Amino acid sequence: MSASADALDTIRAQIAFGAAQIGRFEAMLLLGHAIGRTREFLIAHDDETLDEESILRYHMLITLRSAGTPIPYITGRQEFFGRYFEVNDAVLIPRPDTEVLVEQALLVAPAKPRILDLGTGSGCIAITLALEIPGAEVTATDASAAALATAERNARALGASVRFREGFWWDAVPQKDMFEVVVSNPPYIRPDDEHLANLGNEPLGALTDGIDGLQCLRDIVAGAMAHLKKGGWLLLEHGYDQGEDVRNLLLSAGFAAVHTKKDYGGNDRVTFGRRAE
Structure with a gap:
């Protein structure tokens, strides 16, 4: 193999190859994932050569990203509240704005609360609350068995104690169960929203109710009082234009x-209220 060919096998050259297609940041992230190395390693050892198998694996990842597959679905994980969660096409990718929901729940939760997360997806909200609040008793539900399986794996991996139940909204919750805090990030995007077209890799049923973006929120609010203790809180994530509704x-x-x-972009994102009696 010639010296010029060798040069194309270096970490530096492969980063440049990827950067031309998907940008340097994502190229480094995918190369690090492909070869099991950190960003710091790539920078410090950019003259090292890569074997053919590693390069082919990396190029496959670039092809996926160029085709629109989100980075977390390629790497299989996403950071949320300082922890990494497994993600796959059965669950939404956790987003920084959802951390606002967690932050507000942490502010209103009493000591050792009973918490319910409706529509848990990856489990990022329920698991984070279980880990952040000592003594919390957390229950998480989802209508998707695949999503619940993902959430259960995340709970085990992160050492969180969470009870999982399958079912649609309140159908998954025994009638007698009462909570101090109920949280949810339900499907709230209108089916005609132009942003929906950019989310084609994520599960449609976790994004939109297929009606007007408010139906799942209505269903949750309608059943909340029956499961909230006096003084308990309901916290809901919603769309940027749904605060008043x-x-x-x-x-x-x-x-x-x-x-x-x-949220961090200055948009209405989480609305909450307390059961007064």
């Missing part, structure tokens, strides 16, 4: 102290 839902259902918290 969700506040009205909570107020109509009799919730007090209704408030909307904005």
